[in-house]
Amino acid sequence: MTQLSKPFDQSILKKVHINKNYVEAQVDQILKNNLVKSQDNINAWLLQAVKLIDLTTLSGDDTKSCVIRLCQKAANPLDDKLVKALKHENRITTAAVCVYPSRVKDVCSTLNRIPEIGKEIQVAAVATGFPSGLYPLQTRLAEIGLTVQDGATEIDVVIDRSLVLMGKWEQLYNEIAQMRKACGTAHLKVILGVGELGSYENIYKASMIAMMAGADFIKTSTGKETVNATLPVGLVMCRAIRKYYQMTGFKVGLKPAGGIKTAQDAVNWLILVYTELGQEWLSPKLFRIGASSLLDVIEKDLKKYL
Template sequence: MVRAHPASFDPAVLKNVYINKHNVDEQVKNILINNQVWSKENSFPWLVKAVTVIDLTTLAGDDTKSNVTRLCLKAASPLAPELVKRLGLPEGKVKTAAVCVYPSRVPDAYNALKRLGLVDEIQIASVATGFPSGLYPLKTRIHEIEYCVKNGANEIDVVLDRSLVLTGQWNVLFDEVLQMRKACGDAHLKVILGVGELGTYENVYKASMVSMLAGADFIKTSTGKEAVNATLPIGLVMCRAIRNFYQMTGIKIGLKPAGGIKSAQDAINWLVLVRSELGPEWLSPTLFRIGASSLLDVLEQELDKTAPPIKQ
């Protein structure tokens, strides 16, 4: 069920937004210092949790049906069977949250997951709306969303036109996201802010609020194609926007960092940040995702170091 959203934008929510970069950086440091979980004994549940919130992604120019099929197979069984057994995890239960592909590859992902009987368990996310720039006519961006939904995508990762943020055209931005929300129908709308190109933390906060007010189910840091992608200070700003929106409306919005999350420590740091700022209920695939292509292999390697050998 798509949640209700306002038909018009109230600019009052963007007044008096001032963010001190130094304070944000210091708060992130303090959160990590006060929530140290990186040890062989403590890291296991965090690593498994990280696996289950991944949007396993392929966004390459040479994507084919075969490599999308392999992506879906990996999402269905992200950890080697022997490792699952050593970790004492239930067989066949650990999966990534979603696969994320280009619009033209959505039918391939849908068909692969249908053959596996996992269409209802692993979400199909598609980037859309002129990814990664967003600088396409709105009409074609809307048609792209409709194409993805028609072919089986149940999550749409749209990208904002960053020029609207940089020029302060908040009403236009709101109206565009609102139309994208309507085009998604029952599919979840994940709005990519492109934080590395927004200029200031204030713009990150404002773009987050406008996107949520217009109906975003998730706000996402980056396309992964910008020079600066998911950083923890930017994540803190977005978490604060999500928390303020929840206090205003009672609606919980999800967060998806993407781009630059390469190590197991990176993944755990994001989990710690979200748990600290938003609460443990946010650490589920319904409210938190990590967009990544190579992270899963790294997490599997770390879990292999953690897992005890199988008793003979």
């Protein structure tokens, strides 16, 4: 179920003060208090991480054959012998395949040819002038419409970060609300570009505005910024999600993307989300990891442990 836009409420932006050192200390404490020591538990966390990956390719040289291989990997992310050795009974796929709009038709046609499993994998696409977002709103909305028309079930939109930096919150809300409408029944994932927002306060406020405007997920980064997904940023966004849930009763998802390179990185993110938001958020409906190389790293680590 997709979320509808809520009326703009300026009051949620007042009295937002975040102590950077305190946030970073809290992250350290969360990880320290939730160490995963058993190898079986580590393997279980890593298998769960695989199911939460939006397997992504956003290169300038993406071709149809590249996308076909990505879809096949999404449908069979781990070697069958490895899955059996780990005593996992259910079939494993990644949560989604994420591409540029021009490659959406290739994803849809490939997944449709994979019996049973293909329909379980979401078709995600970046849109709205990715990665900068600095394009006319009219063309960004048109891009969403065309991408949904081509078969995308999830749209990862990128905001105009200048609106955050200039404090133009209502304009930001209006733009995202129009993007929500353009998505129709497709899920809206709003990329904040946290590395370019200037402060934790801005990240929190942008998170709240995005959710108020109808985001089904809030996403850290495009993966193209100098600073992408970090755990302190994740904690700030989790707190915003929790606050929004307390206000509205609607559960919004989280998607960290960019900079998640190791198996331990993936486990740390799962621990953070589990601690802050609870077990229910550790499902593809409410948590995703945007990644391209992480899957191969996890597979190698699992093989090494076995």
